[in-house]
Amino acid sequence: MIDVFQTLTPPIQALLATLFTWGVTALGAASVFLTQQFSRRMLDAMLGFAGGVMIAASFWSLLAPAIEMGEGGLLPAWFPAVVGFLLGGIFLRAVDFVLPHQHPDLDQPEGVHTEWKKSLLLVMAITLHNIPEGLAVGVAFGAVAHGLSSTTLAGALALAVGIGLQNFPEGIAVAVPLRRTGMSRLKSFWYGQLSAVVEPIAGIIGAAAVLVARPILPYALAFAAGAMIFVVVEEVIPESQGHGNTDTATLGAMLGFAVMMFLDVALG
Numbered sequence: 050m051i052d053v054f055q056t057l058t059p060p061i062q063a064l065l066a067t068l069f070t071w072g073v074t075a076l077g078a079a080s081v082f083l084t085q086q087f088s089r090r091m092l093d094a095m096l097g098f099a100g101g102v103m104i105a106a107s108f109w110s111l112l113a114p115a116i117e118m119g120e121g122g123l124l125p126a127w128f129p130a131v132v133g134f135l136l137g138g139i140f141l142r143a144v145d146f147v148l149p150h151q152h153p154d155l156d157q158p159e160g161v162h163t164e165w166k167k168s169l170l171l172v173m174a175i176t177l178h179n180i181p182e183g184l185a186v187g188v189a190f191g192a193v194a195h196g197l198s199s200t201t202l203a204g205a206l207a208l209a210v211g212i213g214l215q216n217f218p219e220g221i222a223v224a225v226p227l228r229r230t231g232m233s234r235l236k237s238f239w240y241g242q243l244s245a246v247v248e249p250i251a252g253i254i255g256a257a258a259v260l261v262a263r264p265i266l267p268y269a270l271a272f273a274a275g276a277m278i279f280v281v282v283e284e285v286i287p288e289s290q291g292h293g294n295t296d297t298a299t300l301g302a303m304l305g306f307a308v309m310m311f312l313d314v315a316l317g
Contacts, residue, residue: 054202059194059256062202063187066209067252070182071245073213077220078241081228087221089292096222096289097298099215100281101305103182107281109313110189110208111274114200115267129267136268137275141181145283148177175223175244178284181276182212183248187255188269194260207312215305216245222288 054062080087112130119126189205224241228234255273259266289298 054206059190059260060187060253062190062193062205063252063256064249066186066190066206067183067249069209070186070213070216071242071248074179074216074220074245074248075238075242077217077222078224078238080221081224081234081237081241086229087225090294090297092218092221092225093289093292093294093298094301095218096285097301098305098308099218100285100289101302101307102211102215102309103277103281103285103305104302105306105309105313106185106208106211107274107277109310110204110211111185111270111277114192115270115274118267118270130271133268133271134275134278137181137272137277138279139275140272141177141276141279141283144177144180148173174284175219176247178280179216179219179245179248180251181273181280182216183251184255185273185277186212186248187252187257188259188266188273190252191256191259192266192270195263195266203316204313207316211309211312214308219244 054065057065112134115130115133116126119129122129186205186209189200189208190202192200193202193205220241223244224237227240228237232240255269259269286298286302289301
């Protein structure tokens with residue numbers, strides 16, 4: 050698999066990898082064809098797992114390489130990582146503030162006022178949070194093209210696998226609530242998988258950006274990490290902890306962190 054990927058350009062690599070992560074989201078959304086109900090405890094464990102994967106990926110795949118790339122420059126090694134990390138969170142907050150959306154467990158929509166239906170607002174919430182995931186994969190593949198010791202193709206692939214694993218519960222988290230509102234199985238699946246369509250777009254943009262502008266690479270890696278941590282703290286962890294399954298969700302997060310750490314360190 051790695052040999053095949055080596056013959057492709059980074060944007061194409063990022064496209065294929067994010068099509069995979071999109072596909073796993075669709076697989077999770079397809080659960081509505083099997084059941085209208087889904088164990089809340091199981092979903093909380095899976096959301097905790099997703100949060101653990103994203104936290105581990107933010108450090109091992111993004112922040113650590115960003116810090117290493119900052120060494121030996123005119124600025125302190127920590128500067129690009131800190132600045133990029135904070136900008137990633139600020140960017141997500143700005144988009145969160147403007148884009149109309151509604152989280153599954155909240156009654157009131159966020160962002161600018163709109164007359165959109167609740168179903169569309171639910172999809173927009175998950176779509177918004179899929180942007181940093183696609184961006185992270187794209188930036189990782191773009192970084193490999195520069196031949197830096199801190200980035201490898203295997204590591205970028207490991208990141209894509211980790212993001213794909215945590216996308217499964219996200220597909221469920223969109224499709225199942227829509228099905229419970231009375232929406233047809235097909236429509237629930239369609240909107241569930243549609244929430245991840247932004248990942249290939251963000252992936253291509255991320256890969257192309259760091260190819261064109263090498264100096265922004267450590268900032269871009271840290272930016273993606275900051276955006277992902279914002280999503281974890283604002284959405285994933287609170288949602289997994291809000292239904293009385295605290296210990297289960299926490300153990301899921303520990304497992305997700307361990308799995309992503311294994312993928313990145315052992316395979317990357």
